[in-house]
Amino acid sequence: MMAFILIIVLLVLMIAAAIYAVVQKDLLYAVIATGIISLVLSILFYLLQAPDVALTEATIGVALTTIIFVITIRNTERMEIEADKEENIKSTKK
Amino acid sequence: MKKVLVILLLAVVGFYISETFFDIGFGNSHFVNNEVIKPVKDTYLQQTVQELKVANTVTSIVVNFRGFDTLGEVTVLFLSVTALGSILYKRRHHVGERSVLFSASSIVTAGSKLLFPAIVLLGAYVFIHGHLSPGGGFQGGVIIATGFLLMLLAYENYSVSHTNLAIVESLAGVTFAGVGLLGFVYGEQGTFLENFLPSGVLNDLFSGGVIPIIYIAVGFKVAAELTGVIYTVLNEKGEQNG
């Protein structure tokens, strides 16, 4: 009974983090949500009796992917720009 | 308008995919113990413990039974690191300072100097005992690269020389291909990547023939490659003003 409740809570957390990562406009928060998806996935791999895959996903998905995304955000821009405002400004400038 | 069409298309695709998987079922012995699939799984499990004397089945599949795919994966990783290095190429006068502009606080600098040898030791333990417990070459290599990342983020003048990384990576790759080619000479059937060393006792450190040698080479290669990736990306001069 307890194992079933634990699995349902983890699955709901995964879907909530995925929706948050797509909707949010501040890109730093979206990257951290992707890291949460990888962490929950690693716990689920352990519960499905696959320890090698859980180790690989925990290191590559959480540590390396997050750091490469954060360095890219630091070299480019942080907020996803609003589409309508930019289009109006560019069309009136030409 | 475009969003509505995309949602409709994804709903149709999702309905058909999930219906197929609900028919298969979860945890059924009906699917896994089929007449077609049963011999493959049982053959691998039996041969691992009786002929090869290796404790970890996933390691023996990745290195021994399907070792050619691992050679392909190592090649793909090498190609992606080369592509990343050549796309972010800079001329001599554009090389700026690192993305980390200042050293971290004193707690981080003192702590990372203590943690770095422990992390490297853990990574080496994981890829040496790949055939006895969960782990292996890829996991251990990534752990070592994480240790180097900690040192690179804490100090602003810590540097790793590209020449040493290239030498280690090339030697490890040559070891992998060389051990595979030795299978032609010493093996009984004369095939590529054949296990020609004697397999010892179960749960011993020197068991499993050629498997520990290949996994140690893969561990070194992955660690050197990923450290190079992180060092290349960190040396970008940021033009952001915020």
Added chain:
Amino acid sequence: MDSTYFEYLDYAIYGTAVMVMLIGLYAALVKKSLLKIVLGLSIMEAGVNLLFVALGYLKGGTAPIFSDGYDPSQAMVDPVPQALVLTAIVIGFGVTAVALSLVIRLWRHHHTLYIDEIKNLKW
């Protein structure tokens, strides 16, 4: 993992894996910022890997490792999908790294990450 509600577990796990895959695909198709598109690609990979490992599970099975004192009568889960997913995770990271290096290079040239702008600015 044995419980009284085991037959509802396949709807939960397969449904979640397919839904996470479709959320990632939606982000890759609709969003206009290049970084969001690469993020959607990474989310899609996570969903596919979960679907693959969940296929090989056997009820009452244990991990495929023959340590000291293993029980010969207990069944083991299928080790072949785990070996395939191990390769897939590493290659997924390689693809993400190359895509992000292309994003940095595009920013250096155009100073914007909005794909309609990049289409309009001729070289």
